[in-house]
Amino acid sequence: MLTVTALVQVFFSLHSIAETSLLFVKIGYNAELLPPENIPWDLYDHLDYFVAKTGPNPESDIVIENETNLKVVASAAKSHNVTISLSIGGWTGSKYFSSLVASEQSRKTFAESILRVVKKYELDGIDIDWEFPNQPGDEGNQISKDDSSNFLKFLSILRQILGPKARLSAAVSVKGFSGPDGQYLTDLKDFGEVLDFITIMAYDIFGPGFSSVSGPNAPLFDTCNEPTAKFSVSRAIKNWISTGFPASKILLGIPGYGYQYQLLDSSLNKSDFSGKSNKTSFIFNQISKGAASSTNIKVSSFKGPKNCGGPVEGYNWLFKDLINCGLLSPDAEKGLNGFERHYDNCSHTPFLFNPSSKTLISYDDPRSLALKAKYSKSKGLAGINLFDATGDTQDQILLKAVKSKLTN
Incomplete structure (x- = not known):
C-alpha cells in the first residue's frame, strides 16, 4: 500500500446520498500540502484519520505520532459537522495485531485501550487496517494460523465496547481472510454482522518490486493479466460477495498513484x-x-x-x-x-x-476511475475509497470523475 512521505497522514471519507448508492471517497492528506484550514470540508461528512499504530502489549497506548495534529483535525471536523474515525495499523503498523487478539483477555484489554483513544479525541469510530491476518505482510509481522478467527472475536468485543452507534470498519485484501490451513475462507458472513464497512484494497496487483513484468496497478478486469497476477477489481468484488459479505457494506479501494x-x-x-x-x-x-x-x-x-x-x-x-x-x-x-x-x-x-x-x-486517471466507480455501483457496493487523494489535482479531477458516476 502506498504511503506519502510525512509524519502524519489523514484520510477523509466523503459520502453523499444518491438514489441507489452511497458515495464514500477516502482522501489521503498531508499536512504540508493541505493544512486543516484549507480542507474543503463542505465536500465531506466522514473523515478517517490515518494512521495510528499499536504497541507490543494490549495495555499499551495506541501510538499517534502527532497528537496535536489529530486534535486540530478532529476539532475542525466537528465544527464542520463531519464525523471522524481513527485508522489503526497500515502496512508498517500491523506488526503486533496477531498477539494482541490471541486471547480473550488480550482482546478485551486491546479493545479497552482503543476505547480510551476514542473518548480522549471524541472520535466517532475506528478503522482496523491489519495487513494481513495469517498472511505475510511487512517484515517482522507476527502471524498465527488462528489470526482470522481471533480477529473476528476481537471485532465482536470491540463492537460491544464501542457501542452500536460507533462506526467500525476494516481495510482488507482482495483475496479475503485466510483460515488455519492457509486457504482463503469461503464464508465471511459473521464479519459482515459486526463491521459497518470494509474497504477492498484493489491495487498493487502489479508493481516493480514484486512483479516479473510491467502491468496495471489496478486492473478493472484480469482477462488479459499475465498468469502470475490473476486478480482485479471485478474478481475481488466477486470473491467478497461470494463469501456472504454484504455488497452494501463494501467500499472499493482505488489508487491515486501509479x-x-x-x-x-x-x-x-x-x-x-x-x-x-x-x-x-x-x-x-x-x-x-x-x-x-x-x-x-x-x-x-x-x-x-x-x-x-x-x-x-x-x-x-x-x-x-x-x-x-x-x-x-x-x-x-x-x-x-x-x-x-x-x-x-x-x-x-x-x-x-x-x-x-x-x-x-x-496509473489511473479520471476515465479509468470513473469506470471502476460505475462498475462498483452496478454491483450494489456502498461506494469508493480513493487511496490516496493527495494524488489528485488541485481541482480534484479524479474525485469529480468518481462522484459523477456514483451520484448520477
Whole structure:
C-alpha cells in the first residue's frame, strides 16, 4: 500500500446520498500540502484519520505520532459537522495485531485501550487496517494460523465496547481472510454482522518490486493479466460477495498513484489475448530489476513537487505529479516531453511510455476511475475509497470523475 512521505497522514471519507448508492471517497492528506484550514470540508461528512499504530502489549497506548495534529483535525471536523474515525495499523503498523487478539483477555484489554483513544479525541469510530491476518505482510509481522478467527472475536468485543452507534470498519485484501490451513475462507458472513464497512484494497496487483513484468496497478478486469497476477477489481468484488459479505457494506479501494518501470526494450511488447478476450495489450513488458529515476526524464521545467527531477521513491508516482512534472497534459489526455499516453483496453487503465528512456508508468486517471466507480455501483457496493487523494489535482479531477458516476 502506498504511503506519502510525512509524519502524519489523514484520510477523509466523503459520502453523499444518491438514489441507489452511497458515495464514500477516502482522501489521503498531508499536512504540508493541505493544512486543516484549507480542507474543503463542505465536500465531506466522514473523515478517517490515518494512521495510528499499536504497541507490543494490549495495555499499551495506541501510538499517534502527532497528537496535536489529530486534535486540530478532529476539532475542525466537528465544527464542520463531519464525523471522524481513527485508522489503526497500515502496512508498517500491523506488526503486533496477531498477539494482541490471541486471547480473550488480550482482546478485551486491546479493545479497552482503543476505547480510551476514542473518548480522549471524541472520535466517532475506528478503522482496523491489519495487513494481513495469517498472511505475510511487512517484515517482522507476527502471524498465527488462528489470526482470522481471533480477529473476528476481537471485532465482536470491540463492537460491544464501542457501542452500536460507533462506526467500525476494516481495510482488507482482495483475496479475503485466510483460515488455519492457509486457504482463503469461503464464508465471511459473521464479519459482515459486526463491521459497518470494509474497504477492498484493489491495487498493487502489479508493481516493480514484486512483479516479473510491467502491468496495471489496478486492473478493472484480469482477462488479459499475465498468469502470475490473476486478480482485479471485478474478481475481488466477486470473491467478497461470494463469501456472504454484504455488497452494501463494501467500499472499493482505488489508487491515486501509479508505478514506474524500467523496461529492457525501447519498444512495447504486443500481447495477443484473442483466445481469451479478443484483445491486444501493450502494457506487459520485461523489466529490469531497478526503476529509472526521474532524472532520466527530460522535462522543460522542474517547478512543482520535490520529486520532479529527483529519484522516484518506491517507484511511486502520484497522479498529480505526472501532470505537475510535465509528463501528462493537464486534461490527462496526452503524454508530454517524450512520453506517449496509451490506454490498455484489457485492464481499462492508462499508461505512459517513453521509448528513449525505456520508462513505463502505469496509473489511473479520471476515465479509468470513473469506470471502476460505475462498475462498483452496478454491483450494489456502498461506494469508493480513493487511496490516496493527495494524488489528485488541485481541482480534484479524479474525485469529480468518481462522484459523477456514483451520484448520477
